[in-house]
Amino acid sequence: MVLDNLGSSLRGSLDKLSGKSRVSEDDVEEIVKEIQRSLLQADVDVSLVMDLSSSIKERALEEEPPGGTTARDHVLSIVYEELVGLVGESTEIPLENQTILLAGLQGSGKTTTSAKMAWWFSKKGLRPAVIQTDTFRPGAYDQAKEMCSRAEVDFYGDPDNEDPVDIARKGLEETADADIHIVDTAGRHALEDDLIDEIEEIESVVDPDRNLLVLDAAIGQGAKDQAQQFDESIGIDGVVITKLDGTAKGGGALTAVNETDSSIAFLGSGETVQDVERFEPNGFISRLLGMGDLKQLTERV
Amino acid sequence: KAKSFARGEIVIEEQDVEDPLWELEMALLESDVEMSVAQEMLDGIRNDLVGATRKFSAETGDVVEDALRDSLLSVISVGQFDFDQRVAEADKPLVIIFTGVNGVGKTTSIAKLSRYFEERGYSSVMANGDTYRAGANQQIREHADALDTKLIAHEQGGDPAAVIYDAVEYADAHDIDIVLGDTAGRLHTSEGLMDQLEKIGRVVDPDMTIFVDEAVAGQDAVQRAKEFDEAAEIDGSILTKADADSKGGAAISISHVTGKPILFLGTGQGYDDIEQFDPERMVERLLGDEEEEE
Numbered sequence A: 001m002v003l004d005n006l007g008s009s010l011r012g013s014l015d016k017l018s019g020k021s022r023v024s025e026d027d028v029e030e031i032v033k034e035i036q037r038s039l040l041q042a043d044v045d046v047s048l049v050m051d052l053s054s055s056i057k058e059r060a061l062e063e064e065p066p067g068g069t070t071a072r073d074h075v076l077s078i079v080y081e082e083l084v085g086l087v088g089e090s091t092e093i094p095l096e097n098q099t100i101l102l103a104g105l106q107g108s109g110k111t112t113t114s115a116k117m118a119w120w121f122s123k124k125g126l127r128p129a130v131i132q133t134d135t136f137r138p139g140a141y142d143q144a145k146e147m148c149s150r151a152e153v154d155f156y157g158d159p160d161n162e163d164p165v166d167i168a169r170k171g172l173e174e175t176a177d178a179d180i181h182i183v184d185t186a187g188r189h190a191l192e193d194d195l196i197d198e199i200e201e202i203e204s205v206v207d208p209d210r211n212l213l214v215l216d217a218a219i220g221q222g223a224k225d226q227a228q229q230f231d232e233s234i235g236i237d238g239v240v241i242t243k244l245d246g247t248a249k250g251g252g253a254l255t256a257v258n259e260t261d262s263s264i265a266f267l268g269s270g271e272t273v274q275d276v277e278r279f280e281p282n283g284f285i286s287r288l289l290g291m292g293d294l295k296q297l298t299e300r301v
Numbered sequence B: 001k002a003k004s005f006a007r008g009e010i011v012i013e014e015q016d017v018e019d020p021l022w023e024l025e026m027a028l029l030e031s032d033v034e035m036s037v038a039q040e041m042l043d044g045i046r047n048d049l050v051g052a053t054r055k056f057s058a059e060t061g062d063v064v065e066d067a068l069r070d071s072l073l074s075v076i077s078v079g080q081f082d083f084d085q086r087v088a089e090a091d092k093p094l095v096i097i098f099t100g101v102n103g104v105g106k107t108t109s110i111a112k113l114s115r116y117f118e119e120r121g122y123s124s125v126m127a128n129g130d131t132y133r134a135g136a137n138q139q140i141r142e143h144a145d146a147l148d149t150k151l152i153a154h155e156q157g158g159d160p161a162a163v164i165y166d167a168v169e170y171a172d173a174h175d176i177d178i179v180l181g182d183t184a185g186r187l188h189t190s191e192g193l194m195d196q197l198e199k200i201g202r203v204v205d206p207d208m209t210i211f212v213d214e215a216v217a218g219q220d221a222v223q224r225a226k227e228f229d230e231a232a233e234i235d236g237s238i239l240t241k242a243d244a245d246s247k248g249g250a251a252i253s254i255s256h257v258t259g260k261p262i263l264f265l266g267t268g269q270g271y272d273d274i275e276q277f278d279p280e281r282m283v284e285r286l287l288g289d290e291e292e293e294e
């Protein structure tokens, strides 16, 4: 509810501008404050929020609104452009043979996401296989296997093998017929040096076309350090945001994208294998700011 | 004003505290304290300090930070009780239900607590109220086997309340001290599943309900803590993944909105990686960086 209120307070301060054609410094100041609030409440990194808001402020004061646009729409379109500029388009996922490695914190949703992505590829007419390399978490093998059978996709795992690197290697051989290889890994965080070494090894054996970082939509300011560490050790090509069916805004993903210089690939919004979609900037940004369709407005401007 | 000046004191004005308060607000946000919670705390500090006096020798910034430290400590110490004592004094079996959103560490925390209780001389039985998630039965079964703890589980798709109810009957019949009831992870937006939690509460009538959340959680912690507390009133919380280097401001958000204590911190994936929560240490952790910078 708090979040909705903030969205509406942002709308409120923008509405005050709706009749005006020129923005005063005070007006801009007020709006920028509201935008800061919305972004901070969405879990975007604090220093990133400050950077974003100062460039929004600068542009709002410097740029002339195009003829016929109200000051409100002008400011709003700047906000939208800045955020689109940062988050970009969806990570490119060609519909062709490839290997994708999933990495991320404990419980972020990697195993669920690997089955979801496999389902998504199979709907596109490709043949995916999921390889489960998590030998640590109890029940990880059974979980991945069951999710893959729900998704009706191939699965490789070996509950008797304790070496994730070896499982990865064998898994790729055993599933050589598949077009798409999705390699699930055990959960780990930036401070677990031995586990970070382990994923580097898995990565070098698997040699993926894409490494995706799976982030819980509710992750807080820690997103920055985590993303930075994963990027440094394996290189991050895209982010998956999970659990968007809750109320968290997923601002951590914006931080991660900024930190890894990547983009967002998929969104997860439920526990079943069908609850997955490709990223789309407009919906995500509107959710971040707690506002409606901003793209439409920007196009009008 | 003149009188306090003569005593070597200065009256603190609104404008003196604005900058330090703003800095502290940013520090709290960087530590993942929820915004409205942070603002409420800072408003309290502003009200207390403006018009009060400070010594010449003290910087306003330090006065404000001390006030924040006190305020954080009072929020985070809310309702603290002696967990071991409460367990010792409770009628057995003591039934504890664990709730929380997906993937935060409920099942792992149950395994850790089973070990914790065993070390203190109590027997326990686990009940797998997660009849939903893929691999949930196998996961908790492996923990139970590793810890040599009895597990009651039903088929996937079964009624969670019935599983926990069976475990309570089992504990009654076998003189087991503690029932650890797991539940499936669920987001607070899922009405059906939140109703199911209420039902578990009704059918089982647990002695304690523990809300589990993670130290890496951001602003949303407030929302979910509130909604879980409403669906099945909680007695306290466990904050997991405290080893993952987030400041853990979620502890502030959760204790503030629920008024219930944080009981334990999860500090790793091993069975011994659980500690009793220490409010003072958490405050140091939250304010830690500012200290180093000075």
Ligand SMILES: Nc1nc2c(ncn2[C@@H]2O[C@H](COP(=O)(O)OP(=O)(O)OP(=O)(O)O)[C@@H](O)[C@H]2O)c(=O)[nH]1
Pocket (backbone or CB within 6 Å): A104, A105, A106, A107, A108, A109, A110, A111, A112, A113, A134, A137, A140, A185, A186, A187, A188, A242, A243, A244, A245, A268, A269, A270, A271, A275, B102, B103, B133, B185, B187
């Ligand atoms: N509501 C919801 N739950 C999700 C979503 N994605 C994953 N989950 C749930 O989140 C929990 C953790 O998901 P997993 O896929 O096991 O996460 P993981 O990253 O593989 O976990 P580890 O292997 O332990 O690190 C499970 O309860 C999943 O059902 C989502 O988009 N929405």
Ligand SMILES: Nc1nc2c(ncn2[C@@H]2O[C@H](COP(=O)(O)OP(=O)(O)OP(=O)(O)O)[C@@H](O)[C@H]2O)c(=O)[nH]1
Pocket (backbone or CB within 6 Å): A106, A107, A137, A187, A189, B100, B101, B102, B103, B104, B105, B106, B107, B108, B109, B130, B133, B183, B184, B185, B186, B240, B241, B242, B243, B244, B265, B266, B267, B268, B269, B273
């Ligand atoms: N680093 C770290 N990992 C933890 C901690 N507690 C749990 N985990 C890991 O987090 C992941 C999820 O833990 P679970 O116990 O399955 O979480 P859950 O809340 O039962 O998940 P669902 O039943 O799917 O909702 C697992 O990989 C655990 O090993 C902790 O304190 N620190």
Ligand SMILES: [Mg+2]
Pocket (backbone or CB within 6 Å): A110, A111, A112, A134, A137, A140, A185, A186, A187
């Ligand atoms: Mg997993």
Ligand SMILES: [Mg+2]
Pocket (backbone or CB within 6 Å): B106, B107, B108, B130, B136, B182, B183, B184, B185
């Ligand atoms: Mg569980």
